[in-house]
Amino acid sequence: MPIMIIKSLELENFRNYSKAKIDIDPYINILVGLNAQGKTNILEAIFLIATSKSHRIQKNNELIKFQEDHALVSLRAESLRGNNFFNIQVMNDNNKQIHVNGKRIKRATELLGYFNVVLFSPEDIDIVCGSPIDRRKFIDIFVSQVKPSYAVLLSDYYKVLKQRNKTLKDISKQKCKEDMLNMWDEQLVNLSYTIVNERLQAIKSIEEKANKFYSYISDYQEQLTIEYYSGIGGKDKYTAQEYKHIFQQKIKSSLKMDIILGTTSCGPHRDDMLLKLNDKEAKLYASQGQKRLVSLSLKYAEVEYIRENTGEYPVLLFDDVLLELDLKRKHKLFEELIKKAQIIITTTDLKRYQEVVVKAATIFSINQGEVIKGT
DSSP: OOBOEEEEEEEEEETTEEEEEEEOOSSEEEEEOOTTSSHHHHHHHHHHHHHSSOSSOSOGGGGBOTTOSEEEEEEEEEETTEEEEEEEEEETTSOEEEEETTEEOSSGGGGTTSSOEEEEOGGGGHHHHSOHHHHHHHHHHHHHHHOHHHHHHHHHHHHHHHHHHHHHHHHHTTSSOGGGHHHHHHHHHHHHHHHHHHHHHHHHHHHHHHHHHHHHHSSOOOOEEEEEEOTTOSOSOOOHHHHHHHHHHHHHHTHHHHHHHTSOOSSGGGOEEEEEETTEEHHHHSOHHHHHHHHHHHHHHHHHHHHHHHSSBOEEEEESGGGGSOHHHHHHHHHHHTTTSOEEEEESOGGGSOHHHHHHSEEEEEETTEEEEBO
């Protein structure tokens, strides 16, 4: 099975790095160093290139090294789409310029799909324990990597939603009449159906994969299931005509309250994903250990979803996420993934990993924004 491979990464004025270049091994790489030395910053830079966004912050200029006016991340990668060179320059005014093979792209969504990553981080437990925003973000990121057109749909949806909410506020202030909503409502309904349908297909695909992996890596016998919760209520699956009719009725019945609140109360931006173990909601009833394994199983399912839809394994980034796993479960995880994908791990202590993994890895020491190959 082909794998996506990062060949090199260069950083300039990125976070705590003035300048750094890393030639990355095709298989296992371990970044070792004390906390706050810049290990996670390297994973963040890779994630930025793959998705055009940081997984940690909202404002791009927070990526720029203190007292500098820009940051630059450059990456060379190899995949079924060939050898490609990417760079993203972030400016102090919060804007960024993205180039692929020397050509500037106009929309960030054009970057998606060139090479894919799956990031395993301690915050993954928020997929189980956090708010609906965390679960929607989980679905939207991995579907967007496989289907860049889905990211365009989301972008269009949120633009329409913003205009609808502005119109609701204007109606509340008597600046315009309710019929001004008709144009936005029609677009919202059409975009909503397509987004929900894509999410349902993705959930159906990852549910079996996540449940199988949960059974493999845990000592528990529970059945892991995933349900999509839509604010319009009713069943999981609708025809396009059914969904649009029900959604139209829902936004009409919610109109008075929406005008008062100045916001749209239903739609894909409010939907959720219910994670259950033996029909009990994991967020409420699972132990901390079970929640961690559920989140790990979902991320593993994301890896397989990308592999299934692209024909190659994505690059896997592990940000000290395996700290809570015992050696037995770490061995099971790497047994599934080693030699299948390029892996980059951060850790403060090599002893947390089995000797066979460390011996097979290329080690990089990270210290105060400096990268040194070897321990």
